């Protein structure tokens with residue numbers, strides 16, 4: 049089938065119009081959704097890439113979220129996880145209070161933050177006091193008078209507990225990670241890990 053130049057432009061023009069129509073409708077819907085909304089810039093909490101997101105809120109509710117075009121890391125783009133971030137807030141399944149499962153039971157119950165933080169503090173203190181080591185023995189090579197190496201056991205100051213571990217979240221920023229490291233090291237923890245590495 050032969051197509052004239054005029055027919056070619058007619059066909060491609062109407063196809064482009066047909067494909068462009070939904071995009072225009074989407075843009076219009078998006079505009080009406082965010083009209084009068086408060087715009088807040090934030091960082092995606094899901095992974096360590098740290099993409100910038102603009103969140104629109106209206107009447108205390110999140111109505112829209114999109115990649116921040118001015119952010120140097122993602123320049124407006126978001127992965128599927130970041131793009132669905134409104135579901136983190138607008139979600140009936142979201143757990144808003146701490147949940148506790150008592151030893152020997154098979155069900156979870158909602159508890160208050162004050163009680164939870166108090167419990168964590170008590171358990172950390174009790175575990176640290178019970179397991180804190182001032183020194184630890186290790187085998188090292190020691191130079192002898194005749195020039196040979198001999199393996200000997202030596203005691204070193206360690207000031208640590210091996211009974212508590214800490215795991216950080218990708219939602220933490222640099223400053224929070226710095227403070228957490230300081231706090232965990234001051235408690236004597238050595239097992240300090242980060243969720244983004246797992």
Ligand code: SF4
Nearest residue numbers: 092095098099127130
């Ligand atoms: S948008 Fe995706 S890649 Fe960017 S920080 Fe969030 S989860 Fe990571």
